[in-house]
Amino acid sequence: MQTHFQTPSDMNQGLLDSAFLLIASGGEVRKETLWDHLLKVALLGYVLDDSKIIATAAIKRPMDTYADSVFTKAMSDYDYNDFNHELGYVVIDPDFRNKRIASRLCEQLCERFFHCSLYATVRTNNPHMLSILYRNGFTDSGNIFKGRVETDCLKLLIRLKRSTIPATSSYF
Ligand SMILES: CC(C)(COP(=O)(O)OP(=O)(O)OC[C@H]1O[C@@H](n2cnc3c(N)ncnc32)[C@H](O)[C@@H]1OP(=O)(O)O)[C@@H](O)C(=O)NCCC(=O)NCCS
Numbered sequence: 001m002q003t004h005f006q007t008p009s010d011m012n013q014g015l016l017d018s019a020f021l022l023i024a025s026g027g028e029v030r031k032e033t034l035w036d037h038l039l040k041v042a043l044l045g046y047v048l049d050d051s052k053i054i055a056t057a058a059i060k061r062p063m064d065t066y067a068d069s070v071f072t073k074a075m076s077d078y079d080y081n082d083f084n085h086e087l088g089y090v091v092i093d094p095d096f097r098n099k100r101i102a103s104r105l106c107e108q109l110c111e112r113f114f115h116c117s118l119y120a121t122v123r124t125n126n127p128h129m130l131s132i133l134y135r136n137g138f139t140d141s142g143n144i145f146k147g148r149v150e151t152d153c154l155k156l157l158i159r160l161k162r163s164t165i166p167a168t169s170s171y172f
Contacts, residue, residue, distance in 0.1 A: 001047050001049050001054070004047075005043055005109070006043070008039045008041060011044070015046070015053065022054070022091050023056055026089075026091035040063070041061065043112065043113075044056065044089070045109050046105075054093040054095070055093065056090070057091075057102065058088055059087060059109055060086040061084065061086075064080075071142070074144075076141040077142070086118065087109065087119070087120040088121075090132075103132050106132050110136045110137070110159065117160050118159045118161075119156060120156075120157050121157070122155055122157065123154055124153045124155055133159075138159045139158060139159075142156050
């Protein structure tokens with residue numbers, strides 16, 4: 001298995017299609033807007049098994065207006081405008097789960113973006129994703145809020161930017 005970090009503009013159409021299908025299969029995003037949003041991510045991390053993408057995670061550039069932002073919905077003390085990057089599109093092919101693949105991908109993305117304040121939203125009933133976020137220095141912000149589907153309970157988590165490269169960084 002090989003891990004790669006690329007911007008969408010550096011990826012070929014076959015890879016983008018494969019990433020799209022995996023992210024859509026995760027069931028966490030709206031398929032109608034996924035292409036548009038996927039092409040605008042700041043960096044996509046992905047793992048290849050042979051030539052198939054079996055894992056993705058991305059640093060996204062959020063495009064919500066302030067009023068619609070999750071910061072407003074969660075009633076966070078932080079200002080949405082101070083958070084230009086979101087960790088998301090974390091999806092692992094079901095055949096490859098529980099091998100710490102998501103954990104490693106997210107850790108490497110966070111290291112690469114140590115100089116940016118990051119946020120993420122996660123369902124309260126997703127202990128794997130919550131564990132990944134807490135271990136990478138994210139903390140809860142604001143209150144639990146409802147997602148697009150009324151029954152979805154979501155949490156906002158934030159990670160403030162750092163001014164120095166983490167000592168454990170594998171960035172270089
Ligand atoms: C959530 C998901 C990305 C996890 O991927 P994964 O590669 O199987 O996860 P990992 O093996 O890296 O494990 C993640 C964490 O869960 C922890 N974990 C494992 N079993 C656990 C359990 N039963 N309860 C709580 N945490 C558990 C692991 O220790 C790890 O935490 P760590 O990084 O602090 O060590 C994957 O299940 C998935 O694709 N789900 C569908 C899409 C989704 O929900 N994406 C997240 C949207 S926000």
